Amino acid sequence: MRDALAERLLGNVMEWTNEDIARQRPVLQALAALKYDEYQQFSPGMRFVESLALWLEQFSTLDERKTAYEFVVSRLVFLSHAEMAHFAAIAYPDVIRPLFIEKAATDAILPPFRVSQVLATGAFKQLEAASLFFGLSDGARIDLFRRSNKELSHEQIFSSYEISKEKVREIRTWLNDERGHTDVAPTLVLLDDFTASGTSCLTANGQQAKGKLAKFVTRLQESEEWRTVVSFPKTRLVVVFYVATAQALANIERGADVLRRTHGIDITVLCVQRIANGISLQASHTEPVVELIKKYYDPLAKNKHPEWGGDVPFGYKDGGLPLVIHHNTPNNSIFVLWAEDSDTVRPLFPRVSRHRRES
Numbered sequence: 001m002r003d004a005l006a007e008r009l010l011g012n013v014m015e016w017t018n019e020d021i022a023r024q025r026p027v028l029q030a031l032a033a034l035k036y037d038e039y040q041q042f043s044p045g046m047r048f049v050e051s052l053a054l055w056l057e058q059f060s061t062l063d064e065r066k067t068a069y070e071f072v073v074s075r076l077v078f079l080s081h082a083e084m085a086h087f088a089a090i091a092y093p094d095v096i097r098p099l100f101i102e103k104a105a106t107d108a109i110l111p112p113f114r115v116s117q118v119l120a121t122g123a124f125k126q127l128e129a130a131s132l133f134f135g136l137s138d139g140a141r142i143d144l145f146r147r148s149n150k151e152l153s154h155e156q157i158f159s160s161y162e163i164s165k166e167k168v169r170e171i172r173t174w175l176n177d178e179r180g181h182t183d184v185a186p187t188l189v190l191l192d193d194f195t196a197s198g199t200s201c202l203t204a205n206g207q208q209a210k211g212k213l214a215k216f217v218t219r220l221q222e223s224e225e226w227r228t229v230v231s232f233p234k235t236r237l238v239v240v241f242y243v244a245t246a247q248a249l250a251n252i253e254r255g256a257d258v259l260r261r262t263h264g265i266d267i268t269v270l271c272v273q274r275i276a277n278g279i280s281l282q283a284s285h286t287e288p289v290v291e292l293i294k295k296y297y298d299p300l301a302k303n304k305h306p307e308w309g310g311d312v313p314f315g316y317k318d319g320g321l322p323l324v325i326h327h328n329t330p331n332n333s334i335f336v337l338w339a340e341d342s343d344t345v346r347p348l349f350p351r352v353s354r355h356r357r358e359s
Contacts, residue, residue, distance in 0.1 A: 006050035013057045014065055027073060028052075035078045040327045041350045055348040059296070067288045072348070075289070076337075077279065077323045079243060084193060084326065087242035087272040088141040089148035095240060095270050096189060100127050103236075128152070130175060130184040134161035136201065136212070136239075139193035139327075161190060161216055168225040175229070185234035190216075192241050194325060196332035197317040198248035202239070202255035209258040213239065217259060237267040244271040245280075245321070245332075280320035281334060283313075293334050298342035305341065305353075324349045 007028075011021050028049055036048035052072065059065045104124035105112040118124055133156055135142045142159045146152070155174050158167075175186065190213065195201055202211040209217075217237075220226045237259075239252070249271060256267045281290055297313035312335055314320040319332025329338040329351040338351035 003047070003049065006047065006053055010049060010053035010056070013053050014069060015062055031073070035080045035326075038081060038326050039078075039324065039349055041329070041352050043350070051348055055346055058346050059292070063288075064292055067292055071289045071292075071322070075279075075322045077275075077321075079194075079323070079325045081326045084242060085141065085144055088144045088191075088193070091145065091191065091240055091242060091272050092149045092152070095272055096238065097128075099238065099268060099270070100124060100131070100187075103127060126184045127187065129156075131156060131187040131189060132171065133157045133189045133191060134163075135159050136161060136190045136192035140191040141193065141242075142191065145191060165223070165225045168223070168229060172225075172229050185231050185236075186229065187236045187238060188230065189238045189240060192239075194243045194330065195241050195248040195252070196245050196315075196319050196321060196323075196330050198244075198251035198255075199317065201248075201252055202259075203251045204254040204258045207258065207262070209255045209262070211255060213237075213252075214255065214259065217263060217265065221263070233264045233266050235266075237265055238270065239267070240270045241272070243273045243275065245275045245319075246277045247280075247319075249274065275321075275323070279322060281314060281322060282318065282320050293336055296336050296345055298335075298339065298345045300344075301335075301340065301342045328352060 007021070007025065010016075010028075014020070016024065032048040039048070042048075042051060052069075056065045056068055059068055101115060101118050101124065102112050104121055104127050105114070105118045107123040107127075108118065108121040110118055110121070112118065128151070131152075133142075133145070133152070135158065138159075140159075142157060146154060146157045192201070198211075200211055202209060202213040204210070208214075220230050221232075239256075241249075249269060252269050256269055259265045259267055281287070281293065283290065283294065293313050297311070299311055302308050302311060308316055308331070312318075312331070315330070315332040315334055317332060319330070321330060321333040322337070323330060323333050324337065329347075329349045331338065331340070331351065331353070336345060337348050339345040339347035340351045340353060
């Protein structure tokens, strides 16, 4: 009954005829059932079609509502739980292991396309066994990554890169005593689910690298415990994102170049699913939805979030992403989608900040 009422409300908002409703119903039902109803930040009892109807209702003209509706059904990118889980599951076999195969093939003086031969070499087995995997955030789905890759030991995989001195000493003991790979420098693999701008992870500020990965490298070099485990440049850093924008990867690569030059670190940045810059919307574009984004932005919302650094109608750092992830909406997406802390704009997919300012 609730779905029928939501559908009726949507029909009224869009001024649809019975024929229009019959044509749009299967599209909306498919979007809701396959993806959008699973959004985790909807209020209790709220579902996609109802949220869509209430969101469209705020636009003042029918043309604006049509523009917004067309944007949702044709441009919106929604990353479901199943898709993100799939990216986490294939990150090792499809993205990380080929890197190990290439390195082991070089060490064993074998062509990398002879995969079976390379996998059987001691070079590959040692490289795989001496690798350590860390989550860069709680979105890294380390539990799923661990279960999906039975060839890796649980002793190699850690939910966070921020670990105690005691745990670092345990890692050293495991590498030395249990695995016996004292002559093999471990590869450190850092996993994360999503990056839109890359600035919080790694970027360049002139001749300095900034971000949590740069801080991690500093910690490795300054920690007495870590220095017994890693040795640059023998130790290799591999950063893997399940989903990343091309812009973010470019920013991270700039930061990686600084680490290579200043610290002599062998660092590789990989991505399972790359999002092309072409999907982003910008103020200079002439599409009707761009005027909608500019008109329905609440400039007062920025007062509650000084970390945004100014107006964000197109999202943080002008990301302009038409993108939603099942557990939350990135603030690099266009504001009218998530409209956090606004008294005048209703969001389609409400966002909850990880870092909230105390009132």
